[in-house]
Amino acid sequence: MGSKLRCTVILFVSVLVILTNHRTSAEKVLMIPPPALYSHWLVLAEIGQALVDRGHTVTAVLPSDLLDTRLAERPDFSFETFQDHGTGARIKEFIDYNVAMAGQMSVIQTFQLGINATATTTKHCDLLLRDSTLVSRLRAAQYSVVIPDPVYPCGALMAAHIDVNLPTVAILRHDVHFQDGKATGVPLPLSYVASLERIS
Numbered sequence: 001m002g003s004k005l006r007c008t009v010i011l012f013v014s015v016l017v018i019l020t021n022h023r024t025s026a027e028k029v030l031m032i033p034p035p036a037l038y039s040h041w042l043v044l045a046e047i048g049q050a051l052v053d054r055g056h057t058v059t060a061v062l063p064s065d066l067l068d069t070r071l072a073e074r075p076d077f078s079f080e081t082f083q084d085h086g087t088g089a090r091i092k093e094f095i096d097y098n099v100a101m102a103g104q105m106s107v108i109q110t111f112q113l114g115i116n117a118t119a120t121t122t123k124h125c126d127l128l129l130r131d132s133t134l135v136s137r138l139r140a141a142q143y144s145v146v147i148p149d150p151v152y153p154c155g156a157l158m159a160a161h162i163d164v165n166l167p168t169v170a171i172l173r174h175d176v177h178f179q180d181g182k183a184t185g186v187p188l189p190l191s192y193v194a195s196l197e198r199i200s
Helices: 003-020 038-053 064-073 087-100 107-129 132-141 153-162 180-184
Strands: 028-032 057-063 078-082 145-148
Touching: 028 038, 028 132, 028 153, 038 057, 038 145, 057 064, 057 132, 064 078, 064 087, 078 132, 087 107, 107 153, 132 153, 145 153
Parallel strands: 028 057, 028 145, 057 078
Antiparallel strands: none
16 A cells, blocks of 8 residues: 555544544534645545545535535535635636646746735635634534645634634645644654655
8 A cells, every 4th residue: 555545544544533432423524625626625525425424414614606516516515605705716726827837937937926826825714714704603513623634724724713622633645834743743753754844
């Protein structure tokens, strides 16, 4: 079994262990996927579906313009939405452009694209976190666990914004923002946990 698949299986089992600890009642799971990166949504959706199949309630937070598509894909999920004013679509455009132009952009163009993408992601996060009605509903729901995607920093920020003590399970082989060790306090020995931050 490849290391990528092994990590995915370990994370999946961890989520299931957390949620099946209380066998007498179904747990409430909140997922916060990125607005773009469909492949990342697929991973979260499969985990969410496995949890729904075991009797848990899964709610995903997403921009309102994605609701119909995601509801058609996952009718067993609940959804909470917010108005992102097109920022999610622009993030997807940045990603698509970056992929299409890989190796063809100058360093300055790549840097400028990164600045624009970061500014748009920051605005997207701001719109998510400042939606007081949404935040109130999420707090009132009293979720058992939040599953964000670390490539999208807004998910972990929202989890802490809802309740700083709420357990968070991140589903990704590596935190591209280099916050995993600082956020979790879990040791990451370089002898068996690769990290670009520590070897660069």
